[in-house]
Amino acid sequence: MNQTKPFWLAPLGCRQAFITAAGLIGVGWLLEMFSGSSGIVALVWPWNACVMGLFSLWLLGLAFIWKDHALIVWLAGVPMALASVLALCLLSMVAGIFPQDGEAAAGWLRTFGFGHVFNSWAFVLIYLLLLTNLGLAVIRKIIFWKRDKNAFRFTLKHGGLWICLAGAFFGSGDVLRWKMILKEGDESSRAVEPASGQIYEMPFSLCLKNFKMEEYVPSGFFKESAAGVSAMRRGEQMLEIREGAKGHWRDWIVRVEYFYPHAEYLPMGFQNDAAPDSARPPAAFVVVEKKGALQSFSGWVSCGGGTLPPHTLPLSDGLEWVMASPRPKRFLSEVQVVQTKGGQTFSAGIEVNKPLSVAGWKLYQLSYDEQQGAASEYSVIEAVRDPWLPVVYGGLFMLLAGTFLFLSDGIRSMRTHDQQNGGTT
Template identity: 30%
Template sequence: MWTKPWTFKEGFLIGGGLIFAGLMLELSVGPVMWDAFAWPANAIVLAGFFVMLTAMAYLRKKIYAFQWMTTYQAAIPAMVYAVALTIIMGLTRQQANGTWLNNMLSFWPFVLIYVYITVILGLTIHRRLRQILRGEWSMKRDVPFLLNHLGLFIALTTATLGNADIQRVKMICSVGEPEWRAMEQGGAIKEMDLAIELKKFIMETYDDGSPKRFASEIQILTKTGKNIETTIDVNMPYEVDGWKIYQYGYDTQMGAQSQISILELVSDPWLPFVYTGIYMMLAGAVCMFVIGGRKRV
């Protein structure tokens, strides 16, 4: 073991070592505090990450570990650990203020494994780009490869570092009264750049009286001068000035006669980059399907 070339054994040992290191960090410093990575800290970290990847790529001929990280022997064990942790996350109840397995997105072993995968992706992409620049180019091979790998890299980095910039607030809107204030998750009051006035609360019920549909006819006023009238249904948000407005609740005691509507407003400035990565992976999958189909023909 640890004799060149490294194999899957070393890959699983490195992954296990990262999980052990993560457990030690979890015990000593607690979960990952993503709030510390809010803008502009996340942009600085991302820039530093690119610098680190570039340095590792150019040192890979001198440091064997960096070269090995672009092989299947490194990638497959890392993916096995990532899949296992993701399955655990799906099987356990996740809570924003949970600990250990109940808050996997802030669980150090989970974070370290995904950072490790991102490093492997970055080094692999860099190696392929250098081959392309040397003229070793194949459209059938490289287009799907770059779309899939770059897409996954973009989705992972932006979803992770953008997490701290997500804002979720709740606004209680009353009929005929524009509301500029919203409540943050911690209970603090936040003055918004838009006001929402409830025009009418709508509820449709089944024969037994249970809600079938509830929605809000609202008017939105923004500091940028927009004046919008729309209807917000459950799971059918309206987006304006970077905020998605969701129907969240109402006065359950009043039911269909409710004079208030509770709306949730969500802002995620990094989401377009995450979608870009996902769309790139979808495009890569389509390319692989088309190319594979041509080969069979």
């Protein structure tokens, strides 16, 4: 019986697969300890493409030359899939619990690479084990092709996942994420690599014509003056400050008489700044009354910003009414782009969720002068280049297509699939 044999003599199965994965994690931890616990540096072009090519050839060679060898069948099999997925889960779980701040991690967390799991030796070895398993499974499916929908779906899903995982893994060293700090009115073609601080020349220049920030209307709330914290409990609603807005909170009634979206503070009081690009903070004149009390409180409130200090309205019972800083609605950098090659010039906007593509780069709205808010005189743009993206997306679309295919024709056969030995996967 298999159970009585030691695992190295028994037919290859689950036990050996789990021992292999555990062993690889152990080897990974040892390598981590002996290499100074700083993880692995990703390969860059063209070495990453060469290694990926060799790795693929190695898999193809294994699958074609030893088609029926027990070791290859085992490496491509479900037990190995289970072992590598479980090992990847355990390592990811470590990363999901402990902060991944690399160098900052101290003590044993750092020794075993727990502070930088995703470029630790253990993770990379297990990832390669998964790629081997998945790759061999797909190649073997194609070698022993059976003309049916299940085989097609299997190849789409597993092949897509392999392409996506391999592309993301081997291509990670070629991903560039640089920052361009643009001052209003200045033209710049320089980008800085955040980790090293090295400066690069981009194949285009950007001139920031204007940085725009739109905000939602502010909200107001009751605050305990002495403690400096909100007096309102979770679930109690703040009042949206608009002209004529009315709100209740416990015994209090609040009425907004005037609301200036952009206010300036002059000796005679608050004035509305009607300039279309005004970056001044909002202010409101409010009347607050307590039910049953004769006295009412009224005055200007503002969250403050720029040169305007915050204004609050003191009330009785140790309370005050306060305007919270408005939440951002839109960040937009209006830029003029000049391409070095060809000299084409055009104007464009870069905003969150709407990146701009220029000369193989994607430009993202990243940051601005948070102290100044809408009056920020600079904008930080992130320039991203990922030449492997088409590979990864190719894989993702295959996986998605396999999933859609399953949903469209797999469900119909669902109630019978338990007789087909898991055919729907």
